[in-house]
Amino acid sequence: MHAIRLHTFGPAENLRYETVPDPVAGPGQVLIRVAAAGVHFIDTALRRGAAGPYPPPTLPTIPGREVAGTVDQIGPDVDASWLGKRVVAHLGQGPGGYAELAVTETARLHEIPADLDPAEAVAIVGTGRTTMGILLFTELGPDSVVVITAAAGGIGTLLVQHAKNVGATVVGLAGGPAKVELVQRNGADIAIDYLRPDWPEQVRAQLGDRRATVLFDGVGGEISRTAIDLLGKGGQHLIYGAADSAPLSLSEEELATRGIISEMVVGPRMLQRVGGDLRPLEDKAMAEAAAGRLRPAVQRFALADAADAHRALESRGTVGKVVLQA
Numbered sequence: 001m002h003a004i005r006l007h008t009f010g011p012a013e014n015l016r017y018e019t020v021p022d023p024v025a026g027p028g029q030v031l032i033r034v035a036a037a038g039v040h041f042i043d044t045a046l047r048r049g050a051a052g053p054y055p056p057p058t059l060p061t062i063p064g065r066e067v068a069g070t071v072d073q074i075g076p077d078v079d080a081s082w083l084g085k086r087v088v089a090h091l092g093q094g095p096g097g098y099a100e101l102a103v104t105e106t107a108r109l110h111e112i113p114a115d116l117d118p119a120e121a122v123a124i125v126g127t128g129r130t131t132m133g134i135l136l137f138t139e140l141g142p143d144s145v146v147v148i149t150a151a152a153g154g155i156g157t158l159l160v161q162h163a164k165n166v167g168a169t170v171v172g173l174a175g176g177p178a179k180v181e182l183v184q185r186n187g188a189d190i191a192i193d194y195l196r197p198d199w200p201e202q203v204r205a206q207l208g209d210r211r212a213t214v215l216f217d218g219v220g221g222e223i224s225r226t227a228i229d230l231l232g233k234g235g236q237h238l239i240y241g242a243a244d245s246a247p248l249s250l251s252e253e254e255l256a257t258r259g260i261i262s263e264m265v266v267g268p269r270m271l272q273r274v275g276g277d278l279r280p281l282e283d284k285a286m287a288e289a290a291a292g293r294l295r296p297a298v299q300r301f302a303l304a305d306a307a308d309a310h311r312a313l314e315s316r317g318t319v320g321k322v323v324l325q326a
Contacts, residue, residue: 002326003099004306007060009049012310015098017303020062023096023103025075030082030106032089035118037097038066038126039301039309039322041241046095047310053267054093063306064097064324066090066126067104068118078106086112088121090129090282098306100326110282113290120289123296123321127154128285129278131294133270134240135162137263138214142167145210147203147230150218151188152179154321155240157297159216160186165293171203171212173219173227175316182297182319194223203230214238217248224248233259240266298323 003020025031043063045052057063068088074080089108096102112121134155140146146163150156151172163170164187172188174180175195183191190206192199211232217224220242228237228248237260239247250262263269274281288294297320301309305324312318 001100002303003062004064004303004324005060005062006047006057009047009056009059012044012047012307012314015047015063015307015310017306020099022101025073025078025103027076028078028105028107029075029103030071030078030087030109031073031075032067032069032087032102032104033072034067034097034100034102034326035069036067036122036300037064037099037102037303037324037326038122039064039306039313039324040066040126041313044310044314057095062096062099064095064099065092066122067097067102068112068121068125069102069326071109072101082106082109086118086121088112088118088125090125090278098303098324100303110286113286115292116289119298119300119321119323119325120296122323123154123298124285124289124294125282127296127321128158128289128294129281130240130266130270131155131158131162132281132284132288133274133278134159134216134238134265136270136273137238137265138236140166140168140214144168144214145171145207145212146214146216147171147173147212147227148188148216148218149173149194149223149227150241151183151186151191152297152319153218154296155218156183156216157186157320158294160188161294162288164188169207169210171207171230173199173223179319186297194219200226200229211235216240218242220247228258228260228262231258231260235260237262239264296321300325
């Protein structure tokens with residue numbers, strides 16, 4: 001099979017498209033003929049050898065932890081009904097997704113809803129489950145005013161949709177006119193280009209007397225520092241990423257003065273909230289997608305172009321979930 005392999009930590013150019021032996025399904029496992037594999041910011045950090053939620057891999061490695069495709073082979077003791085099914089899975093800590101074939105345990109499998117293609121299913125099983133986890137930290141409704149700092153991203157797209165589904169007022173921030181247009185099409189009430197120096201004034205003018213109740217923050221840096229001023233008393237600042245810089249950190253004194261809560265809601269905090277079991281979040285995201293309430297945005301690259309996908313993701317030149325197609 002063809003796969004992307006990393007032999008040396010470093011830049012995106014170190015990702016090589018190679019021919020490697022086919023994996024084989026073991027007991028309790030299936031072999032998936034991969035149609036789509038997810039690319040995550042974590043993948044770029046691991047490629048550089050940086051520490052994160054996962055330890056740096058043993059080299060050489062095939063990166064990637066989210067795959068969708070068709071079950072091509074079953075291992076011993078696996079129900080034969082899995083053969084030929086369209087499935088999606090998060091591989092957990094074991095990599096191997098950037099390939100034409102991938103092996104995983106049946107306990108990780110989800111059948112793909114009929115109206116989702118494999119790339120969309122990959123976005124839902126990874127980005128979707130994170131979105132469902134973020135939403136555990138707040139309750140949104142018709143009285144909510146939600147600001148999303150990376151509203152054109154994979155998680156941001158789904159947060160916009162969920163907030164609109166429950167009747168909230170949604171302010172979507174994105175960088176550049178093309179991304180702002182996508183945020184508008186996704187249903188945000190207010191879509192603003194945060195690359196413009198007057199963007200906070202634009203938001204306030206459109207909100208009038210209303211203050212934000214929740215700030216979903218996936219950017220960090222100066223944008224987050226400015227966006228935090230949109231929150232009213234009792235507001236929540238929920239951090240799920242820092243694409244622009246370091247996550248915004250506020251002192252206890254500043255939080256008390258502002259009368260808001262600020263917390264990181266991914267990583268250990270999310271795992272603690274779900275008791276270490278992320279599967280229910282995947283189930284919830286898949287159910288929301290099957291019901292038509294969530295529809296991910298996807299940017300597609302060929303498997304052989306994994307290095308281009310990494311460069312685009314690191315330069316913030318992507319929209320939605322980045323996916324490699326075999």
